Amino acid sequence: MTGRHHDAEGGRDEDAVHDYVEQMAMTFARFGFPRMAARVLFALTTSDDASMTAGELAERLEVSPAAVSGSVRYLMQLNMLVREPVRGSRRDRYRLPDHAWYEVTASNGQIYEEIAKLALTGVDALGGPGTPAGSRVVEMADFLRFLQGEMVAILERWRLTRLGAPEDASPGPDPAGSV
Amino acid sequence: MTGRHHDAEGGRDEDAVHDYVEQMAMTFARFGFPRMAARVLFALTTSDDASMTAGELAERLEVSPAAVSGSVRYLMQLNMLVREPVRGSRRDRYRLPDHAWYEVTASNGQIYEEIAKLALTGVDALGGPGTPAGSRVVEMADFLRFLQGEMVAILERWRLTRLGAPEDASPGPDPAGSV
DNA sequence: CATTAGTTTCACAAAACTGTGAATACTGAC
DNA sequence: GTCAGTATTCACAGTTTTGTGAAACTAATG
Incomplete structure (x- = not known):
């Protein structure tokens, strides 16, 4: 001891x-x-x-x-x-649910969409999407929606490759020697 | 007025x-x-x-x-x-840099790796990756690294499709009628 | 070299956040 | 129905964060 x-x-x-x-x-x-x-x-x-x-x-x-x-x-x-x-x-x-990090990331994805939507509410006040400020806001919203969409896809990929395989008690196929 | x-x-x-x-x-x-x-x-x-x-x-x-x-x-x-x-x-x-949201998202990607690395420092104290707690921590780190890697890929895709195409003054190919 | 416009730093006041102890409200056991 | 064990709520104290006014600092201009 x-x-x-x-x-x-x-x-x-x-x-x-x-x-x-x-x-x-x-x-x-x-x-x-x-x-x-x-x-x-x-x-x-x-x-x-x-x-x-x-x-x-x-x-x-x-x-x-x-x-x-x-x-x-x-x-x-x-x-x-x-x-x-x-x-x-x-x-x-x-x-803690079994795959808490996956779950919470998936359920939080929606906030990108929320912010994008809110962002677009300002476009009119800025003079429309043709103005510099307006287009900047539109680009931000587009980017956020792009991120959200891609996030859904990569989470699905994680689910299939990692959670789909039933027996995987070992740390994983990619131990990723601590960088 | x-x-x-x-x-x-x-x-x-x-x-x-x-x-x-x-x-x-x-x-x-x-x-x-x-x-x-x-x-x-x-x-x-x-x-x-x-x-x-x-x-x-x-x-x-x-x-x-x-x-x-x-x-x-x-x-x-x-x-x-x-x-x-x-x-x-x-x-x-x-x-504000031209594509600020893209840039900041790209530069912040590294934090996933940082947290993953820190997380793995606890595996030994938990009794190694074979224990329930240890494997949970390893899964979290794997997930974070997976996210980081995918994030790099999707940001690259954004860069190519949106920032690579020189003339795209219109809001975008996908106006995405407010969901 | 002095003047002046602009920015940053500093000490402080106000507000928000955290965590505690005590009181209150549940919920199952008897 | 009553009791006992838990969980939650509430008011408060300590701490941290936020934003201000005033002073110090910096750089262009006459």
Whole structure:
């Protein structure tokens, strides 16, 4: 025993996991993601069954139940988390869906379209699509719609190549030696 | 004269443009983009030559020069704005590059790889890629790298089809009647 | 070299955001 | 129906972010 909860080769190092969760969460926070929600997300990501109760999350992260409550609500609204009532108990388990990153990326794709639509509402005020400013806005909207369309296609490709193949327990055909 | 600065059919309606800038900026702010930077961005987007001095921006947006200064620095760091010193004057013009959205999307692509790399640093602590948590992290990293790679490809396709074709003043081949 | 227009920096006030503890409201068990 | 265990809501405090006014800095012009 080293003082760090490191079981053995291949075992989990809980302290290191703790650090890792915090590091990932802070990185996401830098990109505008709510801090506590990021902590919850990675606490779940790093738990072996991708599932914890609110109480377990609070204990693990050493934060109040209130903070967990707010964060899980936020994450659920983003479709990154599902709540699963536990039969025979009033506890709910919060679980990361199986392919959460794929799912959330797919469901967020719609925001490109929303922004494009909003952008185009300004074209008239700018004097129409023939004016420099008007055409600039149209180009932006076109670009966003292009991105959205392509995104749908590449997500479909991911779904087919990675999620379509049923048995793929190994990390993947492309371990991509850490760059 | 209606009280709104609307010249004629096809002319700009400055009041409406003002509202539009604010609306777009607030939408971006909801997604975590700094508010004032968003205002500056859309003030430039909606100006006919995509270029203004700091003073013009401050006047147009009715904010302090200090706020403009901070925001343009932020936007330049994101490659969404270039500073162009004006010869024979101490004024700098801040200009939106021609295909700003394309450019910034392309230059931001790298963040997927960064997050993927950071994510993989946790695999050991989780007990290796064979554990449930470890494989989950590997899948996330794989997905992010896949996205990044595909993004590079689709941006290249945009560049070739839209920026490669020299004359395309019309809004585009696909007006995409508002969905 | 002094003047002046324009921009940036700095310290500070206001607003927004985060997370907490306490109170409240659910929900299943008995 | 009552009890007990959980989850949620609410008001608040600490922190961070945002934007301002004033002063400092920079560069062209007479």
